Amino acid sequence: MLNYYILFDNHEQAIKMHRDLQNAGIDSVIAPTPRSASLCCGVCLRIKKEDYQNLERYLQENKAVYREIKEIQENLNPKRDAYL
Amino acid sequence: MDKNHQMWSDLGMDLDKHDLLCAALPGAFGDVFLTQENRPKGMDYFNMVTADIHGIRPAELIAAQKEGRKVIGTFCVFVPDEVIIAANGIVTGLCGGSQFWVPEGEKVLPANTCPLIKASVGARLGKTCPYFRIADMFVGETTCDGKKKAYEILSEDVKMHIMHLPHGKRPQDAAAWDKEILDFVKVMEDFTGNKVDIDKLNQAIHIVNEKRKALQRLYNCRKNTCVPISGRDVLLIMQIAFFDDPERLTAQVNTLCDELEKRIEEGISVSPKNAPRILLTGTPMAIPNWKMHNIVETSGGIVVCEENCTGTRYFTHTVKENNKTMEEAASALTERYFNNIHCACFTPNPERIDDILRLAKEYQVDGILNVNLKFCNLYATENYFVERRLKEEGYKVLSLETDYEDSDAEQLRTRVSAFLEMIEANKTN
Numbered sequence: 339m340l341n342y343y344i345l346f347d348n349h350e351q352a353i354k355m356h357r358d359l360q361n362a363g364i365d366s367v368i369a370p371t372p373r374s375a376s377l378c379c380g381v382c383l384r385i386k387k388e389d390y391q392n393l394e395r396y397l398q399e400n401k402a403v404y405r406e407i408k409e410i411q412e413n414l415n416p417k418r419d420a421y422l
Numbered sequence: 423m424d425k426n427h428q429m430w431s432d433l434g435m436d437l438d439k440h441d442l443l444c445a446a447l448p449g450a451f452g453d454v455f456l457t458q459e460n461r462p463k464g465m466d467y468f469n470m471v472t473a474d475i476h477g478i479r480p481a482e483l484i485a486a487q488k489e490g491r492k493v494i495g496t497f498c499v500f501v502p503d504e505v506i507i508a509a510n511g512i513v514t515g516l517c518g519g520s521q522f523w524v525p526e527g528e529k530v531l532p533a534n535t536c537p538l539i540k541a542s543v544g545a546r547l548g549k550t551c552p553y554f555r556i557a558d559m560f561v562g563e564t565t566c567d568g569k570k571k572a573y574e575i576l577s578e579d580v581k582m583h584i585m586h587l588p589h590g591k592r593p594q595d596a597a598a599w600d601k602e603i604l605d606f607v608k609v610m611e612d613f614t615g616n617k618v619d620i621d622k623l624n625q626a627i628h629i630v631n632e633k634r635k636a637l638q639r640l641y642n643c644r645k646n647t648c649v650p651i652s653g654r655d656v657l658l659i660m661q662i663a664f665f666d667d668p669e670r671l672t673a674q675v676n677t678l679c680d681e682l683e684k685r686i687e688e689g690i691s692v693s694p695k696n697a698p699r700i701l702l703t704g705t706p707m708a709i710p711n712w713k714m715h716n717i718v719e720t721s722g723g724i725v726v727c728e729e730n731c732t733g734t735r736y737f738t739h740t741v742k743e744n745n746k747t748m749e750e751a752a753s754a755l756t757e758r759y760f761n762n763i764h765c766a767c768f769t770p771n772p773e774r775i776d777d778i779l780r781l782a783k784e785y786q787v788d789g790i791l792n793v794n795l796k797f798c799n800l801y802a803t804e805n806y807f808v809e810r811r812l813k814e815e816g817y818k819v820l821s822l823e824t825d826y827e828d829s830d831a832e833q834l835r836t837r838v839s840a841f842l843e844m845i846e847a848n849k850t851n
Contacts, residue, residue: 348425349470349473349474349477349478352470353470356466360463367456367461367466367469368466368467368469368470368473369448369451369452369456369469369473370447370448370451370452370469370472370473370474371448371473372448372449372452373444373445373448373449380426380473380474380477381470381473381474381478382473384456412452414449414452414453414456414457415453415457416453416454416457416458416716416720417720417835418453419713419716419717419828419831419832419835420449420450420453420828421450421454421520421521421710421711421712421713421716421826421828421831422443422446422447422450422519422520422521422522422710
């Protein structure tokens with residue numbers, strides 16, 4: 339499944355954008371940063387493909403602080419049974 | 423070097439080894455949590471805490487230490503947080519729920535020690551857990567032989583205080599625990615340099631009671647036939663509750679409960695109406711041990727209650743507030759901790775079975791999973807009475823033993839699926 343991940347320099351930026359997007363009616367989920375997006379542990383926002391256009395529009399119209407956006411082909415599987 | 427790595431380096435952690443854990447977290451978290459449909463929005467806070475669990479909270483603890491506060495690491499729900507908070511200390515949970523830390527623990531402990539103990543010791547000695555690096559003191563307790571001896575090994579490396587928990591519930595045992603609490607007050611006063619008076623202790627009791635009430639409110643939401651939150655999500659909240667600032671956690675859980683209660687009103691459930699409702703009982707599930715919940719909930723069941731130390735034992739019953747003397751407060755703490763946490767370390771321990779039966783009714787469960795960590799002799803032996811009584815009362819029970827490894831997951835899936843199918847077949851007949 340294709341998803342978009344917004345990366346930040348710190349979790350405060352992620353919380354702010356999460357709240358701002360929520361107020362703008364755009365769904366995002368706070369998630370751990372996938373390893374393929376960054377080698378650093380940390381917080382990012384996960385946006386579904388269908389919400390990406392709204393996000394792009396939002397970012398054009400609003401000043402938002404973030405590091406970068408990554409498009410990631412995810413292969414999540416709830417029955418993988420690969421725990422920590 | 424980014425801020426987290428700098429902090430971990432300053433803490434003397436093994437960065438290369440720790441990075442392996444960081445690398446595995448997003449995938450495991452994604453599989454267990456991000457694949458769920460229709461999660462409550464209020465889970466975002468808990469996602470955030472987990473996403474950077476070795477970054478955000480450790481940085482807060484270090485900042486508090488710079489202001490002169492002490493951080494106290496605890497291993498067990500018998501240690502009264504209230505005493506630490508009253509001494510202006512900060513309580514933190516410790517790493518211990520992953521196979522990642524086990525091999526390091528096995529270097530100094532027998533292999534047939536429970537994985538929780540091996541992982542805890544391994545997390546400290548392997549320098550891969552920031553909480554184990556940050557804490558100024560560790561408070562252990564004599565709840566089992568494995569822990570008692572492991573604490574002796576840890577005490578060669580860290581400052582420890584051990585609370586001696588009596589293993590019976592006679593009046594003299596409760597009196598002995600009263601005294602342990604008053605001794606602990608003195609230990610905390612000496613260590614922090616802060617006097618604990620009755621006002622501070624009452625205030626701390628109130629703070630922890632509010633947290634307990636919020637967690638009870640969360641659990642109450644699961645009693646409904648419409649289940650507004652998954653067992654996996656509640657497990658995550660409970661695991662985080664051991665680490666987070668208690669007042670902030672209370673606020674976040676109450677905000678989530680507002681959402682969940684609204685969901686119940688609107689009939690929004692995370693599971694199909696007829697999904698078998700499962701109560702889980704047994705040994706604790708420290709973060710990031712999500713295996714059993716994930717297996718149950720991706721096999722057609724829904725976990726609606728946990729009778730264990732990362733479940734109801736952590737928050738059930740509040741402590742009497744507005745005590746007049748330290749002795750009265752110690753008795754109030756004993757009443758809540760000693761007389762009402764029904765751990766298998768007590769002999770006899772029929773109250774635990776009474777609790778399971780009461781919870782099974784309250785949460786309208788269809789089946790009970792009795793899940794114990796391998797090599798936990800106390801819970802394994804108590805299983806004889808637990809399983810017998812629950813079956814006598816007409817409950818479907820499945821007893822399982824597991825550890826933190828993934829290798830038994832498929833076998834567990836097979837057994838859990840068969841158990842859930844049997845429940846479903848019984849429901850339709």
